[in-house]
Amino acid sequence: MSIPHRVLSLLRDNGPLSRAELPDRLEVPRPRLLAELDRMVAAGRVLEAGPAASRGGRRSTLVRLDPGLRFAAVDLGASSVEMEITDGSLTTVAALSEEMDLLAGPVAVLDRIGELLRTLRDKGHYERLDALGIGLPGPVSFREGVPVSPPIMAGWNRFPVRDTLARAHGCPVVVDNDVNVMAIGEKYAGAARTVDHLLFVKIGSGIGSGVQVHGRIYRGAEGCAGDIGHVQVDAGGPVCACGNSGCLEAYFGGAALARDATAAALAGRSEQLAVRLREQGALTALDVGACAAAGDAASVGLIREGGRRVGQVLATVVSFMNPSMIVIGGGLAGLGHVLLAEIRSVVYKRSLPLATGNLPIVMSALGPRAGVVGAALLASDACYGAGE
């Protein structure tokens, strides 16, 4: 990292610091650091703002990030978008979310994201964006900033998402896979702050994982590392949207759970699910969670069975990767303790004892915000490291 990048990251993560402290904290010779600071003040990245608390002797000046810095963080899901505007320290300035249909295609979706951003600008949440980070629900070439053969994003293959957004908003843009972005968020400000080798598992409409090795995202040869949703858990299992049969996602995840809950309701195996089906006309994973919480045995059974399948795949991954921690996130993480207990039970029983002896398996601490926190961090790194 360049010296400006290190100064800006330190101020982002620690808050304001005195001019006198900075050379020690960064182990950079004092004259060189002070010259860089002057350049950063002139560029509008940092402010010198009043005297720092005295450490004895002459009072030093406090250095802080320019309060006008603004990042946009976008987490695009299968059917919705979450967005935040943050300041330079990644504190939320404004947030919004809305339903969004990816199948409308990249032009329409990115236009709509632009409209939403302009709404936030018109409300005074920013004047100009310093960088934008976005997570997409599919494989992404991080280097090129484009989705690559994304299964649930018909029409998006190799669309220049990064360059389109950069042109539209006049700032650096970073594009990554949504699960990677959530893993980055959880490592930066969630459950995995001190973790070297993180396995972040997203259980939402689909199932995927984000892998960090030595604290950095591992993307694999083609950028699709972490795909666990299409691991075959049973050769004779149901047909999956991907065309194979018996994939993990064909058994569990939002879509599979809604399907199985509907079947349970229609077969008379759950009075609670049947009532909801009559009232609403359709069931979602949320209904299963609510009924399970209310003691419905069939719903608890569905969650337990799904957790067992997820645990079965994770047991293999844990033996292979030997992670320092597993964090479970995504929409279905809200199914709570029954799901977590089942996953833990299978992984602890089936993986190599050496790999599970010190392995915490925990729920995401950031919940639905994991994606936007990660996207904001990616944006800030793109901004602070620009020109390196």
Next chain:
Amino acid sequence: MSIPHRVLSLLRDNGPLSRAELPDRLEVPRPRLLAELDRMVAAGRVLEAGPAASRGGRRSTLVRLDPGLRFAAVDLGASSVEMEITDGSLTTVAALSEEMDLLAGPVAVLDRIGELLRTLRDKGHYERLDALGIGLPGPVSFREGVPVSPPIMAGWNRFPVRDTLARAHGCPVVVDNDVNVMAIGEKYAGAARTVDHLLFVKIGSGIGSGVQVHGRIYRGAEGCAGDIGHVQVDAGGPVCACGNSGCLEAYFGGAALARDATAAALAGRSEQLAVRLREQGALTALDVGACAAAGDAASVGLIREGGRRVGQVLATVVSFMNPSMIVIGGGLAGLGHVLLAEIRSVVYKRSLPLATGNLPIVMSALGPRAGVVGAALLASDACYGAGE
């Protein structure tokens, strides 16, 4: 890497170079490099040996590794040891192998390794060792140089292998897991030279894998990354030596293959295997390979079935890791094309298309030497980087 480490590695990998070339090759200022070179000559690491080929102008001096440098490379298997003495460029000076019973315990085994090394010294293959690298068939704490809960090495848990060997031979010692060492060898001088993300799969008595990420071994949180032998491929499968049931190793690998071949011979399903069983009193995986090569359908069937199980586990690992290449090594890699074809067929069919589109699956190029080549490289790095 320090400048001496970079100079020595460059001479190891490229052979002798002229004094004039070195500063450019390493992008180090000329005066600084020449001063380091003088120190390395004085320390007996490199020699200046005659004039280099003229590049026009004044002739430069040729710089080469000291021809007296010697490394010991040891590959300790479940039932045998392979050993090489190499020079500073990792060229083999002497090699030997013998049967060895790990269950004799670490003191007896390391003593015997010492005796074998002294035999090689007495024959004039070295005067003193500059470093020693050793691979052990079990999980290893690389940092501490000790085996950790190794399943097939009763009595070795946390025995100070590195420190014991360093004291006995008066040189730096590096200890690693045998499959990691084979992966390192294959990356340095085998099939995977240009590969970033390597999955090396060893199929021998047991089954394991070595993982390289960005060209470096990935060990995981507890040093046991790559364990694929105890992944459950069928909950109702045979009981494994580890105590669980249906592990990959319980289905395939040297021990399982010998068991299934014996059953086939006794049940009258293979005349060729039955003849060998009568003649030898017992069957090994080598018999299955020989009978398969001679057209025995039952033997081909056993190899194909084993390859299918290995492929099943690798399909999951490939989707998760998205490696750049898979290299198959170990004793059973000699089963050849039938095994490779079956593994390829399952992986290409079951893994994410994006992960397999550019994925070569090949046999080890170094064969049984992969381990000693990797151990020699580890030794040379320990020697050349000493003091960093």
